[in-house]
Amino acid sequence: MGSEGKIVFTEEQEALVVKSWSVMKKNSAELGLKLFLKIFEIAPTTKKMFSFLRDSPIPAEQNPKLKPHAMSVFVMCCESAAQLRKTGEVTVKETTLKRLGASHSKYGVVAEHFEVAKYALLETIKEAVPEMWSPEMKAAWGQAYDHLVAAIKAEMKPSP
Ligand code: HEM
Numbered sequence: 001m002g003s004e005g006k007i008v009f010t011e012e013q014e015a016l017v018v019k020s021w022s023v024m025k026k027n028s029a030e031l032g033l034k035l036f037l038k039i040f041e042i043a044p045t046t047k048k049m050f051s052f053l054r055d056s057p058i059p060a061e062q063n064p065k066l067k068p069h070a071m072s073v074f075v076m077c078c079e080s081a082a083q084l085r086k087t088g089e090v091t092v093k094e095t096t097l098k099r100l101g102a103s104h105s106k107y108g109v110v111a112e113h114f115e116v117a118k119y120a121l122l123e124t125i126k127e128a129v130p131e132m133w134s135p136e137m138k139a140a141w142g143q144a145y146d147h148l149v150a151a152i153k154a155e156m157k158p159s160p
Pocket residue numbers: 039046049050051052069072073076099100103104107109113114117148149
């Protein structure tokens with residue numbers, strides 16, 4: 001399950017994540033696209049990792065296949081926040097973590113890409129809910145993301 005010791009994630013922190021997500025959800029397709037366009041702007045080489053972008057004549061900003069991945073990142077961070085508060089660990093199903101670890105190693109995702117994605121995620125949320133945004137909200141999303149990514153990374157094997 002979680003790769004780390006018990007983590008203190010408070011009810012208030014979970015509430016900040018859930019509250020902002022419940023507003024963003026309505027707009028999640030657009031936000032998801034925005035998130036990945038930010039990632040591609042900072043780290044253009046990551047675009048080539050996506051089979052459906054590599055092999056497609058459709059520009060990334062119009063590619064409907066980007067949305068589900070971006071949604072997974074948002075939704076899994078939310079789930080991670082809820083689990084962190086309840087159990088102090090990221091309790092994503094072990095098979096799911098193993099699969100994500102193995103697949104992301106295979107795609108060539110490295111630590112820096114997760115860092116870029118974190119920055120892009122926090123910027124996207126800040127722009128989506130400016131009236132709610134606060135240092136506490138940034139820290140809550142940041143922690144939920146960091147613990148989820150640590151759990152994924154723990155399942156990433158270096159390629160042989
Ligand atoms: C695919 C989740 C971060 C690149 C996927 C899939 C999920 C997922 C559920 C589909 C299933 C699979 O292929 O295993 C996540 C989560 C992330 C994250 C939860 C962070 C919390 C990243 C980052 C990158 C990335 C930072 C690179 C910038 C990819 C690629 C695919 C993928 C290239 C395959 C897309 C395709 O060609 O079909 N991810 N991901 N992911 N992810 Fe991520």
